[in-house]
Structure formats: C-alpha cells, structure tokens
Amino acid sequence: MQYDFDKAPRRCASDSLKWNTYGDDVLPLWIADMDFSSPLPVIRALQDRLEHPVFGYGKEPALLKELVVQRLGREQGWRVEPEAIVFLPGLVTGLNVTTRGVGSPGDAVLVNTPVYPPFLSAPTNQERRLLTAEQVARPSDCGLRYEIDFDALERTVSPETRLFILCNPHNPTGRAFSEPELRHLAEFCLRHDLLICSDEIHCDLLLGESRHRSIAQVAPEVEARTITLLAPSKTFNIPGLGCSLAVIPDASLRRRFRSAAAGIVPDVNLFGFAAAVAAYQECEDWLTGLKAYLTDNRDFLVKFLSRNLPEIGTTVPEATYLAWLDCRQLGPQTDPYRFFLEKAGVALSDGRRFGPGGEGFVRLNFGCTREVLAQALERMRQAVREA
Numbered sequence: 242m243q244y245d246f247d248k249a250p251r252r253c254a255s256d257s258l259k260w261n262t263y264g265d266d267v268l269p270l271w272i273a274d275m276d277f278s279s280p281l282p283v284i285r286a287l288q289d290r291l292e293h294p295v296f297g298y299g300k301e302p303a304l305l306k307e308l309v310v311q312r313l314g315r316e317q318g319w320r321v322e323p324e325a326i327v328f329l330p331g332l333v334t335g336l337n338v339t340t341r342g343v344g345s346p347g348d349a350v351l352v353n354t355p356v357y358p359p360f361l362s363a364p365t366n367q368e369r370r371l372l373t374a375e376q377v378a379r380p381s382d383c384g385l386r387y388e389i390d391f392d393a394l395e396r397t398v399s400p401e402t403r404l405f406i407l408c409n410p411h412n413p414t415g416r417a418f419s420e421p422e423l424r425h426l427a428e429f430c431l432r433h434d435l436l437i438c439s440d441e442i443h444c445d446l447l448l449g450e451s452r453h454r455s456i457a458q459v460a461p462e463v464e465a466r467t468i469t470l471l472a473p474s475k476t477f478n479i480p481g482l483g484c485s486l487a488v489i490p491d492a493s494l495r496r497r498f499r500s501a502a503a504g505i506v507p508d509v510n511l512f513g514f515a516a517a518v519a520a521y522q523e524c525e526d527w528l529t530g531l532k533a534y535l536t537d538n539r540d541f542l543v544k545f546l547s548r549n550l551p552e553i554g555t556t557v558p559e560a561t562y563l564a565w566l567d568c569r570q571l572g573p574q575t576d577p578y579r580f581f582l583e584k585a586g587v588a589l590s591d592g593r594r595f596g597p598g599g600e601g602f603v604r605l606n607f608g609c610t611r612e613v614l615a616q617a618l619e620r621m622r623q624a625v626r627e628a
C-alpha cells in the first residue's frame with residue numbers, strides 16, 4: 242500500500258509540545274517527534290480499546306513480549322528470552338533507573354558527547370559524577386561524520402566509573418555504529434569493568450542502506466553486562482503514549498534494575514500497550530514507506546545546504562530524522578539557535594544543550610513534510626543572506 246507522507250495533519254490544536262511552544266509564525270523543527278499521522282492499525286487499536294468503557298489497571302500483554310522477541314530475531318538476529326524484557330513508561334526513565342541501579346552515589350558514569358541531553362542529566366539526577374568524552378567529527382565530501390574517540394575515552398575513564406551510556410543510533414550525530422566500532426567499545430567496557438546502557442530508541446529508523454547492530458550482540462559476556470533500551474515510540478510516532486522497554490538478559494542485572502525502579506516507576510498505561518502491539522504487529526509496510534520518505538528528506542536537506550548554504554556543515558544521518566548542523570562559520574558572535582529562531586522563524590534545538598562539542602551547532606528535525614522542510618530551509622537561507 243502507498244502512504245502519502247506529503248500530507249500531515251495540522252498539530253497546533255492538538256496540545257502538541259512541538260507546535261505550541263513557539264509563536265504561530267514559527268516552523269518547529271526541534272523536539273524529536275514527527276508530524277506524520279501514526280499508522281492506521283495503531284489508531285484502530287486505540288479506538289477499539291476506547292470502546293470498552295472501563296479503564297482499570299492494565300496487565301502487560303504477553304503477546305507484546307513475543308512480538309519484541311520476534312522483531313529482535315528478525316531484524317538483528319538477536320535471540321532474547323521473553324523474561325529478559327522489562328516494560329517502562331519512557332526511555333528517559335530507563336536511563337535514570339539504570340544509572341540509579343548501577344554502583345553507588347559518588348561513582349562515575351561515562352558518556353560520549355555531543356549527546357541527547359538526558360544522558361547528561363541522568364548521572365547527576367542520581368548523585369553520580371558525569372564524565373564526558375567528545376566524539377571526533379571528520380569532514381568528508383558528503384558531510385560531517387562523527388566517530389567515537391577511543392583515546393578520549395581512555396583519558397577520561399576513572400577507577401570510579403561503573404557505567405557507560407551509549408546512544409546507538411546516535412542522537413544527534415545520526416551514526417549507526419558499525420560492528421568493528423561496537424566491538425572496540427565493548428572491549429573498552431570489559432577492560433574497565435563498566436556496565437553498558439545502550440539507548441537504541443532510533444534503531445528501527447534506518448535510512449538508505451544503513452544497518453543496526455546492538456552492542457549486546459557482540460559477545461555473550463557483553464550481553465551479560467548490557468541493558469538495552471528500546472521503544473516503538475519514535476518509529477511509529479507514538480512518543481506521547483509512553484510505552485518503552487528494557488532488554489536485560491542477565492537475571493541479576495535485571496533484579497537490580499527492577500529494584501531501582503520499584504515504587505517510583507509507574508506501569509505502562511493500557512493505551513501505550515495497545516498501540517505498541519499494533520505497531521509491532523501490523524505496521525511494517527507503513528514503516529518501509531516512512532523510511533523511504535525520511536531518506537529522501539535527508540538527501541533533500543543535504544543537497545539544499547551544500548547548494549544554498551555552504552557555510553553550514555551537516556551530518557548525513559544513517560538513521561532517524563535528526564540532522565546536526567555545524568553553524569560555526571556564521572561567526573563566533575552568532576548564536577545559531579537564537580539567530581534562526583529570531584531571523585528566520587525556525588525553531589531548532591540548541592546545540593549547547595548536547596554537552597561539550599555542541600557550541601555553534603543546532604539540531605534540525607526533518608520528520609516533517611517535504612513542504613515544511615523546504616519552507617524552513619528557504620527561510621534559513623534568506624536569513625543568512627540578509628545577515
């Protein structure tokens with residue numbers, strides 16, 4: 242079936258955080274949700290559930306665990322047991338629960354920057370010390386490509402470090418890390434006796450020919466020390482429904498995780514479960530269409546910038562709908578987030594929030610119609626030309 246991603250509903254009247262934070266004349270290409278309608282089977286599943294007039298406590302659907310197990314087997318060749326899965330109301334909850342469950346207050350947590358801001362706040366929220374190692378950006382003909390800087394990791398890790406938090410595919414750099422990179426990282430974590438929390442929320446949104454592999458698959462001893470966080474939320478555009486999961490094959494690590502969550506993390510609500518079952522069971526066709534549309538949006542963006550705004554560098558994301566724009570050539574006095582908001586009427590995410598390496602950058606969400614993307618880029622072009 243063909244899906245028309247060129248059409249998207251108006252979101253201003255839907256309590257959308259993305260569309261109602263800035264003025265009506267601003268195009269919002271910031272927070273990571275997409276403007277497209279969720280797939281029809283998801284909407285029907287929610288309508289069906291609404292038909293029943295009692296909204297009491299929900300029970301985890303056994304079918305959902307089965308669907309996750311099948312999906313990991315089919316997409317990645319990763320065999321996990323259903324009991325390895327722990328449901329959560331959000332991925333950020335998972336980051337915080339993991340940090341709380343590993344080590345003790347005062348221990349350190351290591352992350353690569355620039356990175357999705359909750360990676361930077363989870364350690365301090367949980368009385369851990371945050372250690373950051375910047376990734377390296379290598380300019381290439383087609384754009385900026387980020388790589389893990391293993392020397393920086395070695396220089397930064399300390400004897401008190403207990404946990405490494407990985408983002409794969411990476412927000413904001415768009416990297417889907419290769420098997421050799423993941424092996425190298427796993428070897429580093431084993432050598433320093435670090436547990437790994439791998440946020441793979443973007444793993445189903447692979448663009449072009451990209452592939453995803455979970456770090457847990459590298460070796461059994463790596464799987465045993467890894468908590469992998471997943472969700473249907475980004476993929477099927479249902480982040481407001483709050484259904485995520487952790488895959489924790491090691492029973493004792495799973496017990497620690499559950500005990501760190503006990504009493505403070507609520508269950509997933511019954512609409513989140515209903516949507517997740519439909520998403521994983523009936524929407525592959527929609528997802529194939531979405532990935533093709535996002536790949537075209539990415540290519541449109543990269544081409545537009547290289548032709549019309551060559552002073553702005555960009556990543557060429559291998560996954561998801563977030564581009565990371567290097568605006569440093571606009572001048573040291575220019576704050577690119579403020580500049581594009583005030584002079585172009587385009588709301589992007591401020592690179593400084595992503596930690597060291599984010600200064601002079603903005604993140605652009607191209608999970609929107611091509612029309613909105615083209616309008617936003619044209620506004621940005623005019624603003625730079627008029628500056």
Ligand SMILES: Cc1ncc(COP(=O)(O)O)c(C=O)c1O
Pocket residue numbers: 273330331332333334357408412440442443472474480485
């Ligand atoms: C890497 C990453 N993790 C987690 C989240 C948010 O997950 P949740 O809304 O389930 O807390 C996002 C949202 O942008 C993300 O990009």
